[in-house]
Amino acid sequence: MxxxxxxxxxxxxxxxxxxxxxxxxxxxxxxxxxxxxxxxxxxxxxxxxxxxxxxxxxxxxxxxxxxxxxxxxxxxxxxxxxxxxxxxxxxxxxxxxxxxxxxxxxxxxxxxxxxxxxxxxxxxxxxxxxxxxxKNDYDKVPGLSQALTDENSGVSTIYAPEYCEKTWRDLQRFNGGNAIFTFPDTLIKCPGAPQKIAYLADSYFRMTGTRSKSKVIFNTCLPVIFGVKKYADSLLKVVERKQIDVNYKTVLLEVRPDKKEAVFVNKDDKSKHTTMGYDLLHVTPPMSxxxxxxxxxxxxxxxxxxxxxxxxxxxxxxxxxxxxxxxxxxxxxxxxxxxxxxxxxxxxxxxxxxAEQAPSANYNGYGACPLLTEYGKCILAEFVYDGVPHETLPFDQSRESTIAYYMKKDLFPFMYWNMMLKGYYHGPEFIRKIINPFGN
Ligand SMILES: Cc1cc2nc3c(=O)[nH]c(=O)nc-3n(C[C@H](O)[C@H](O)[C@H](O)COP(=O)(O)OP(=O)(O)OC[C@H]3O[C@@H](n4cnc5c(N)ncnc54)[C@H](O)[C@@H]3O)c2cc1C
Known part of the structure; x- marks a missing residue:
C-alpha cells in the first residue's frame, strides 16, 4: 500500500x-x-x-x-x-x-x-x-443509534444512505398508531425534508387504508412550519387538510426503543418534558x-x-x-x-x-426547496436572503403543482449529475429572466 x-x-x-x-x-x-x-x-x-x-x-x-x-x-x-x-x-x-x-x-x-x-x-x-x-450527530440523542440499527424498531431517517430505505420499509410495515416526525434544534440541511417525508407518509397511509387508525405528528423545534411566510401559509393548509398534529418548539431528547417511547423537551422551557409512544418514528438527527x-x-x-x-x-x-x-x-x-x-x-x-484583486461577485442567498406534499404534488419554494421569494416559473409557486413534482423527481437529478457537478450549472437565473422576467 x-x-x-x-x-x-x-x-x-x-x-x-x-x-x-x-x-x-x-x-x-x-x-x-x-x-x-x-x-x-x-x-x-x-x-x-x-x-x-x-x-x-x-x-x-x-x-x-x-x-x-x-x-x-x-x-x-x-x-x-x-x-x-x-x-x-x-x-x-x-x-x-x-x-x-x-x-x-x-x-x-x-x-x-x-x-x-x-x-x-x-x-x-x-x-x-x-x-x-x-454530519449527523446520532449520539446527541440517547437511544437513537441503537434504534436506527435495529431493523424492527420502527425508527429511521431519510438523512443517511444506510437508513433511508428503512424509512420505506417502516412505512410499509406501519399498521396504525402514532407516526411521529421530528426536526432537531440545530442547523440542518434541507430544512423542508423533515415535513416532506411526513406528508408523503400521510399520503401512503391514506392509500393503504391505515391513516384512519393513526395519528401523524410533526414535532419541530421551530416556531413556524417554514421560514418563508409565502410558503408557510400554503403548508399550513396542507397540514390542515391532512390533519397532521404540529407541535412547535418541541425537540427530541431521547429515544427508548425498548418501550417504543420518544421523549421531547420544550425549546423555551427545558423543564417541560413530554413522553410520546410511537409505532413509527422518523428522526431528523442533530447535525454539525x-x-x-x-x-x-x-x-x-x-x-x-x-x-x-x-x-x-x-x-x-x-x-x-x-x-x-x-x-x-x-x-x-x-x-x-x-x-x-x-x-x-x-x-x-x-x-x-x-489575480490579487478584491472579490466582486455577491451571493444573494438563493436557495430552493421542493416541498413534496403528495405523491405527484409539490410546492417549489425559491427564495433569497431574508426569506424573500424569488421564483423561476411563470405561476404562483406556493400552489401545489404536478410539474414541480416531476422537476424534483426527474429533472433536478439529471441536471445535478450532468451539469452541476461538471461546473456548468449556476442556478435558474438565466431561465427565470426568459420565462418569468417580472416575477419576484
Ligand atoms: C434528506 C435530504 C433531502 C434533501 N433535499 C434537498 C432538496 O430537495 N433540494 C436541495 O437543493 N437540497 C436538498 N438537500 C440538501 C443537499 O443535499 C445538501 O445541501 C448538499 O448536498 C450539500 O453539499 P455540500 O457539498 O455542502 O456537502 P456534502 O454534499 O454533504 O459533501 C460534504 C463532503 O465532505 C466530505 N468530508 C466530510 N468530512 C471531511 C473531512 N474531514 N475531510 C475531507 N472531506 C470530508 C464528505 O465525505 C462529503 O463527501 C437534501 C439533503 C438531504 C439529506
Missing part, C-alpha cells in the same frame, strides 16, 4: 517530498488549489478550477468512494426511488484533471496554509475551498460540521461553521480561504440549489483573489 502511494506520488508534479522517514511513511503534497470535501459543493468547484488550472494543480481531499445525490433520499424514504438511484462512484464525478487524495482532513493551519490528513499526510495549498458539509473545522478557532465561528462573508463566500480573516455549501455560516437554506448559485460567485471571486 505504501509502495503504491509512493509510486503514484512520484508521477505527480504536486509532490515536494515523497520519501518520509516517519513510521507512518507519510507524504507531503503541494498544490495550487485544495478542495476539502468532494460532495456537491466540492465536486462543482473542483470541476470549474480543474478546467482553468493545469493538470493536478487542483487537489480534492475526500474520504468516500461513493457520492450521493442526497435530495432524492426523501423519495427513497417514500418508496419512489432506491438508494442505488442516488449513488455514483466518487471517481466518476471528480474531474480527471484534478488529483484525488482519498483521505480525510484532521486539522488545518490557515496561517501556514497546510492541511493534515488522517493517514498522516500533509498538503500545502495556496488557496483552499472548504466544502465538508454537515466535521470536528477539524468545528474546533478550529481561526476558521470557524462560535457555532463551528466556516466564518465567511455571506456575499463573497471568502473567509473573513484569511483571503485565500473560501467556503461553499452546508458547512459555512451564510444564513441561507442549506440546499444543493444554493450551491449551484454559490459556485459561480465563488468561481469569480477566487479567480479575482488569485
Amino acid at each position: 505504501n509502495i503504491l502511494r509512493k509510486l503514484s506520488s512520484i508521477s505527480s508534479p504536486g509532490i515536494i517530498r515523497n520519501f518520509s522517514v516517519s513510521p507512518v511513511n507519510s507524504a507531503n503534497y503541494k498544490c495550487k488549489l485544495l478542495v476539502v470535501g468532494g460532495g456537491s459543493g466540492g465536486c462543482t468547484i473542483a470541476a470549474k478550477f480543474a478546467r482553468k488550472l493545469k493538470k493536478d494543480e487542483v487537489f480534492v481531499l475526500e474520504p468516500s468512494t461513493e457520492h450521493y445525490y442526497q435530495p432524492l433520499w426523501t423519495l427513497v424514504g417514500a418508496g419512489v426511488k432506491t438508494v442505488a438511484d442516488t449513488r455514483r462512484q466518487e471517481a466518476s464525478v471528480l474531474p480527471s484533471n484534478a488529483k484525488w487524495i482519498k483521505d480525510r482532513a484532521v486539522s488545518i493551519d490557515p496561517k501556514k496554509g497546510v492541511v493534515h490528513t488522517k493517514n498522516g499526510d500533509e498538503i500545502q495549498y495556496e488557496y483552499v475551498v472548504i466544502a465538508v458539509g454537515l 460540521t466535521p470536528e477539524f473545522l468545528r474546533t478550529n478557532k481561526e476558521l470557524a465561528d462560535v457555532c463551528g461553521y466556516l466564518d465567511v462573508d455571506k456575499y463573497t463566500l471568502q473567509h473573513k480573516k484569511y483571503p485565500n480561504v473560501y467556503g461553499i455549501g452546508d458547512c459555512t455560516n451564510t444564513p441561507n437554506s442549506k440546499t444543493a440549489a444554493a450551491i449551484a448559485k454559490q459556485c459561480h460567485v465563488l468561481e469569480l471571486n477566487l479567480v479575482n483573489t488569485m
Whole structure:
C-alpha cells in the first residue's frame, strides 16, 4: 500500500517530498488549489478550477468512494426511488484533471496554509475551498443509534444512505398508531425534508387504508412550519387538510426503543418534558460540521461553521480561504440549489483573489426547496436572503403543482449529475429572466 502511494506520488508534479522517514511513511503534497470535501459543493468547484488550472494543480481531499445525490433520499424514504438511484462512484464525478487524495482532513493551519490528513499526510495549498458539509450527530440523542440499527424498531431517517430505505420499509410495515416526525434544534440541511417525508407518509397511509387508525405528528423545534411566510401559509393548509398534529418548539431528547417511547423537551422551557409512544418514528438527527473545522478557532465561528462573508463566500480573516455549501455560516437554506448559485460567485471571486484583486461577485442567498406534499404534488419554494421569494416559473409557486413534482423527481437529478457537478450549472437565473422576467 505504501509502495503504491509512493509510486503514484512520484508521477505527480504536486509532490515536494515523497520519501518520509516517519513510521507512518507519510507524504507531503503541494498544490495550487485544495478542495476539502468532494460532495456537491466540492465536486462543482473542483470541476470549474480543474478546467482553468493545469493538470493536478487542483487537489480534492475526500474520504468516500461513493457520492450521493442526497435530495432524492426523501423519495427513497417514500418508496419512489432506491438508494442505488442516488449513488455514483466518487471517481466518476471528480474531474480527471484534478488529483484525488482519498483521505480525510484532521486539522488545518490557515496561517501556514497546510492541511493534515488522517493517514498522516500533509498538503500545502495556496488557496483552499472548504466544502465538508454537515454530519449527523446520532449520539446527541440517547437511544437513537441503537434504534436506527435495529431493523424492527420502527425508527429511521431519510438523512443517511444506510437508513433511508428503512424509512420505506417502516412505512410499509406501519399498521396504525402514532407516526411521529421530528426536526432537531440545530442547523440542518434541507430544512423542508423533515415535513416532506411526513406528508408523503400521510399520503401512503391514506392509500393503504391505515391513516384512519393513526395519528401523524410533526414535532419541530421551530416556531413556524417554514421560514418563508409565502410558503408557510400554503403548508399550513396542507397540514390542515391532512390533519397532521404540529407541535412547535418541541425537540427530541431521547429515544427508548425498548418501550417504543420518544421523549421531547420544550425549546423555551427545558423543564417541560413530554413522553410520546410511537409505532413509527422518523428522526431528523442533530447535525454539525466535521470536528477539524468545528474546533478550529481561526476558521470557524462560535457555532463551528466556516466564518465567511455571506456575499463573497471568502473567509473573513484569511483571503485565500473560501467556503461553499452546508458547512459555512451564510444564513441561507442549506440546499444543493444554493450551491449551484454559490459556485459561480465563488468561481469569480477566487479567480479575482488569485489575480490579487478584491472579490466582486455577491451571493444573494438563493436557495430552493421542493416541498413534496403528495405523491405527484409539490410546492417549489425559491427564495433569497431574508426569506424573500424569488421564483423561476411563470405561476404562483406556493400552489401545489404536478410539474414541480416531476422537476424534483426527474429533472433536478439529471441536471445535478450532468451539469452541476461538471461546473456548468449556476442556478435558474438565466431561465427565470426568459420565462418569468417580472416575477419576484
Ligand atoms: C434528506 C435530504 C433531502 C434533501 N433535499 C434537498 C432538496 O430537495 N433540494 C436541495 O437543493 N437540497 C436538498 N438537500 C440538501 C443537499 O443535499 C445538501 O445541501 C448538499 O448536498 C450539500 O453539499 P455540500 O457539498 O455542502 O456537502 P456534502 O454534499 O454533504 O459533501 C460534504 C463532503 O465532505 C466530505 N468530508 C466530510 N468530512 C471531511 C473531512 N474531514 N475531510 C475531507 N472531506 C470530508 C464528505 O465525505 C462529503 O463527501 C437534501 C439533503 C438531504 C439529506
